Amino acid sequence: MPEIQPHRVVVIGGGFGGLHAVRGLKHAPVDITLVDRRNFHLFQPLLYQVATGALSPANIAAPLRAILKKQKNVRVVLGEVIDIDIAARVVRLNDGEIPYDSLIVASGAQHHYFGHDDWQHFAPGLKTIEDATEMRRRILLAFEAAERETDPAKRRALLTFLVVGAGPTGAELAGALAEMAHHTLRENFRSINPADAQVLLIEAGERVLPSYEATLSARGAKALERIGVSVRTQTAVLAMQEGSVSVRHGDQTEIIPTHTVLWAAGVQGSPLGVIVHQRTGVAIDRAGRVVVEPDCGIAGFPEIFVIGDLANYAHGTELPLPGVAPVAMQQGDYVATVIAARLRGAAAPPPFRYHNRGSMAVIGRAAAVADIFGVRFAGLLAWLAWLFIHLMFLVQFDNRALVLMQWAWHYLTWNRSARLITGSEAHGQGAPLGG
Amino acid sequence: MPEIQPHRVVVIGGGFGGLHAVRGLKHAPVDITLVDRRNFHLFQPLLYQVATGALSPANIAAPLRAILKKQKNVRVVLGEVIDIDIAARVVRLNDGEIPYDSLIVASGAQHHYFGHDDWQHFAPGLKTIEDATEMRRRILLAFEAAERETDPAKRRALLTFLVVGAGPTGAELAGALAEMAHHTLRENFRSINPADAQVLLIEAGERVLPSYEATLSARGAKALERIGVSVRTQTAVLAMQEGSVSVRHGDQTEIIPTHTVLWAAGVQGSPLGVIVHQRTGVAIDRAGRVVVEPDCGIAGFPEIFVIGDLANYAHGTELPLPGVAPVAMQQGDYVATVIAARLRGAAAPPPFRYHNRGSMAVIGRAAAVADIFGVRFAGLLAWLAWLFIHLMFLVQFDNRALVLMQWAWHYLTWNRSARLITGSEAHGQGAPLGG
Numbered sequence: 001m002p003e004i005q006p007h008r009v010v011v012i013g014g015g016f017g018g019l020h021a022v023r024g025l026k027h028a029p030v031d032i033t034l035v036d037r038r039n040f041h042l043f044q045p046l047l048y049q050v051a052t053g054a055l056s057p058a059n060i061a062a063p064l065r066a067i068l069k070k071q072k073n074v075r076v077v078l079g080e081v082i083d084i085d086i087a088a089r090v091v092r093l094n095d096g097e098i099p100y101d102s103l104i105v106a107s108g109a110q111h112h113y114f115g116h117d118d119w120q121h122f123a124p125g126l127k128t129i130e131d132a133t134e135m136r137r138r139i140l141l142a143f144e145a146a147e148r149e150t151d152p153a154k155r156r157a158l159l160t161f162l163v164v165g166a167g168p169t170g171a172e173l174a175g176a177l178a179e180m181a182h183h184t185l186r187e188n189f190r191s192i193n194p195a196d197a198q199v200l201l202i203e204a205g206e207r208v209l210p211s212y213e214a215t216l217s218a219r220g221a222k223a224l225e226r227i228g229v230s231v232r233t234q235t236a237v238l239a240m241q242e243g244s245v246s247v248r249h250g251d252q253t254e255i256i257p258t259h260t261v262l263w264a265a266g267v268q269g270s271p272l273g274v275i276v277h278q279r280t281g282v283a284i285d286r287a288g289r290v291v292v293e294p295d296c297g298i299a300g301f302p303e304i305f306v307i308g309d310l311a312n313y314a315h316g317t318e319l320p321l322p323g324v325a326p327v328a329m330q331q332g333d334y335v336a337t338v339i340a341a342r343l344r345g346a347a348a349p350p351p352f353r354y355h356n357r358g359s360m361a362v363i364g365r366a367a368a369v370a371d372i373f374g375v376r377f378a379g380l381l382a383w384l385a386w387l388f389i390h391l392m393f394l395v396q397f398d399n400r401a402l403v404l405m406q407w408a409w410h411y412l413t414w415n416r417s418a419r420l421i422t423g424s425e426a427h428g429q430g431a432p433l434g435g
Numbered sequence: 436m437p438e439i440q441p442h443r444v445v446v447i448g449g450g451f452g453g454l455h456a457v458r459g460l461k462h463a464p465v466d467i468t469l470v471d472r473r474n475f476h477l478f479q480p481l482l483y484q485v486a487t488g489a490l491s492p493a494n495i496a497a498p499l500r501a502i503l504k505k506q507k508n509v510r511v512v513l514g515e516v517i518d519i520d521i522a523a524r525v526v527r528l529n530d531g532e533i534p535y536d537s538l539i540v541a542s543g544a545q546h547h548y549f550g551h552d553d554w555q556h557f558a559p560g561l562k563t564i565e566d567a568t569e570m571r572r573r574i575l576l577a578f579e580a581a582e583r584e585t586d587p588a589k590r591r592a593l594l595t596f597l598v599v600g601a602g603p604t605g606a607e608l609a610g611a612l613a614e615m616a617h618h619t620l621r622e623n624f625r626s627i628n629p630a631d632a633q634v635l636l637i638e639a640g641e642r643v644l645p646s647y648e649a650t651l652s653a654r655g656a657k658a659l660e661r662i663g664v665s666v667r668t669q670t671a672v673l674a675m676q677e678g679s680v681s682v683r684h685g686d687q688t689e690i691i692p693t694h695t696v697l698w699a700a701g702v703q704g705s706p707l708g709v710i711v712h713q714r715t716g717v718a719i720d721r722a723g724r725v726v727v728e729p730d731c732g733i734a735g736f737p738e739i740f741v742i743g744d745l746a747n748y749a750h751g752t753e754l755p756l757p758g759v760a761p762v763a764m765q766q767g768d769y770v771a772t773v774i775a776a777r778l779r780g781a782a783a784p785p786p787f788r789y790h791n792r793g794s795m796a797v798i799g800r801a802a803a804v805a806d807i808f809g810v811r812f813a814g815l816l817a818w819l820a821w822l823f824i825h826l827m828f829l830v831q832f833d834n835r836a837l838v839l840m841q842w843a844w845h846y847l848t849w850n851r852s853a854r855l856i857t858g859s860e861a862h863g864q865g866a867p868l869g870g
Contacts, residue, residue: 056491058853418493
């Protein structure tokens with residue numbers, strides 16, 4: 001007997017998790033609605049390349065409609081989810097509503113300033129395209145202001161770049177920034193030598209790349225120092241103010257004059273986590289992530305799933321799974337199989353299990369650290385592996401070949417052609433942070 | 436006897452004119468300062484490709500510092516010129532000043548709404564990167580809003596795109612927009628068919644591409660209609676309001692419901708033209724352009740030159756020279772020779788003379804009209820010529836090969852990968868113009 005109405009699946013968020021869930025349901029008898037605030041999928045791991053002028057936003061973003069145009073059982077809606085009506089099974093947008101039979105919440109994470117929300121003004125994070133172009137703008141404007149500054153102390157402050165947080169994003173950002181100063185901008189200025197720029201990488205913990213094995217952390221730190229990054233571990237930010245940042249290292253405090261602070265220290269779940277918590281009573285952790293069941297569902301609400309950076313998944317693992325793309329992708333694939341099995345009337349699949357195929361961070365040209373299937377390596381080989389794997393993951397992007405070309409070009413020429421200062425204060429003068 | 440201090444040349448504006456002037460003085464015994472509000476040179480003729488999602492901003496912009504890094508006698512200053520002190524020979528910035536011995540004003544043009552400045556809110560123009568991404572945002576948001584609109588009349592208004600002005604920019608923009616609707620967005624939506632979009636090209640004059648010879652205008656109009664643009668000549672905009680535009684054709688007036696109006700009708704000289712006028716007493720025309728002498732100088736002030744879109748040059752020509760890149764480039768080269776000759780103590784070069792090597796407009800894939808050395812042609816051949824000449828002119832851009840790749844890719848796939856809705860209201864819902 002044919003179904004009267006197909007099972008309605010609503011997916012909130014077109015990131016790695018949401019997109020994989022949608023794709024996993026391609027052949028299931030469902031009507032899918034994918035809701036996102038943005039019209040594109042963003043390859044977040046490469047945002048730092050936009051922030052440092054190596055890639056253009058469009059190189060790392062692909063329109064959701066283009067990605068999914070062939071999948072006829074999905075409809076893309078550009079909209080902002082403001083609430084979920086658990087009883088009526090309806091997702092509320094600010095200008096409409098979408099009913100669901102199954103709901104997959106994959107709205108990701110955002111910056112977290114550990115209670116210091118005022119730091120956001122001084123230290124932009126790196127989660128969106130706008131964040132990346134804002135970082136790019138501040139970095140480039142600092143060099144511009146330094147070129148025109150005649151006071152040596154002020155000039156030095158303008159040429160001091162502080163990256164807070166030495167996880168993969170912070171390490172990659174600091175490395176790219178150091179290479180930009182030492183190579184890309186060479187001969188670009190007349191009054192300053194961009195290579196005089198100081199790139200400081202501040203980490204509150206004991207070592208850089210804390211999620212990696214200790215020997216890889218050490219090699220990562222060495223690689224960072226070699227390309228010109230000053231790494232300071234066990235150093236915490238105390239305060240930020242116009243033109244400087246106060247840090248503490250042990251008992252010592254120090255004020256570092258700087259006009260460009262980049263935040264890579266903390267993330268928290270998107271506000272939808274709190275809404276899921278309020279509506280269902282499910283627990284959320286301190287980072288605002290929703291504590292999910294072994295099948296990525298919500299206790300008492302089997303029709304609701306939370307996946308990706310917004311989920312706290314801690315079944316069969318020592319720590320909750322990290323907020324990285326492979327976890328989100330695998331969870332997306334998994335919940336698609338759960339929903340499909342239910343619709344077939346088949347037994348539920350075994351609990352979700354993360355297959356860690358490795359992790360890697362790139363620290364500049366031909367320098368990376370990698371941990372793939374337990375094999376740890378660094379240097380050129382790790383960098384090539386990083387390049388290969390990232391390009392493989394860019395499979396949704398039909399401009400993959402172009403991105404490869406662009407990278408090859410940058411590699412050969414040290415060029416960063418996307419060094420545009422755009423946005424509201426694109427022609428601003430003076431200190432970007434002071435203005 | 437060596438000079439005590441080299442002759443100081445200040446160039447305002449790093450567009451085609453300013454850049455050519457700077458390059459022309461490469462071997463002259465001068466100290467050049469190039470001042471621009473932006474840190475990049477912009478290839479304005481391709482802005483419409485950014486507005487329609489085919490190219491990324493960085494594809495058509497190159498950092499001024501990168502372009503000029505090898506030319507050691509030039510210093511680039513990111514700054515905004517607010518005044519010129521003719522007596523003291525000093526250019527005033529909002530945060531400093533730069534003395535000059537020779538001054539080249541090449542600050543270009545901006546939109547002109549013929550006294551209807553309120554139209555700017557409804558109908559953005561196309562002069563800057565931000566203009567282009569704003570147009571792109573409005574176009575894409577209109578399709579998004581139409582997808583969610585259930586009222587047929589409102590949907591039709593959302594799918595109506597009005598381009599005002601059928602010069603090269605308007606014709607190219609309308610053509611690209613029609614191709615986007617008919618090809619690129621195919622299968623991207625579920626409730627609407629993007630090919631149902633109406634692209635209207637409104638022109639107050641008698642024909643499209645009025646600066647071209649009449650037979651080419653006719654062929655251009657035919658090409659536009661063939662790819663889905665509705666051309667309406669002798670049609671003037673009377674008023675713009677939320678959700679519609681009033682136009683007049685002969686004695687008839689009509690209200691066209693639309694949410695996306697793109698302005699390609701008028702330009703005027705940059706505000707520096709008025710400042711030059713006020714300080715020197717030189718005449719400016721109705722479009723705010725400075726009336727220059729046969730050597731591109733200002734009457735009574737031989738040390739000041741005005742070139743490019745800001746100049747009204749009408750010596751030996753029936754009409755003032757048009758505001759196109761080749762005029763600006765040739766004037767830039769020319770004033771460099773004038774200054775170099777003065778410094779050598781040589782006779783002044785003969786008056787500037789524009790060598791018109793032809794003009795062309797592209798009206799979609801493999802459709803263009805061209806007039807090169809008096810040979811007029813249209814169609815694929817014109818399109819290939821357009822492509823070749825634009826790429827040749829992109830010579831300053833070291834990403835020229837990448838742009839070519841990107842174009843080839845788009846040509847083969849009809850793809851426009853830079854279809855990102857970014858900016859402040861990137862996730863806005865509802866009608867972009869109504870919101």
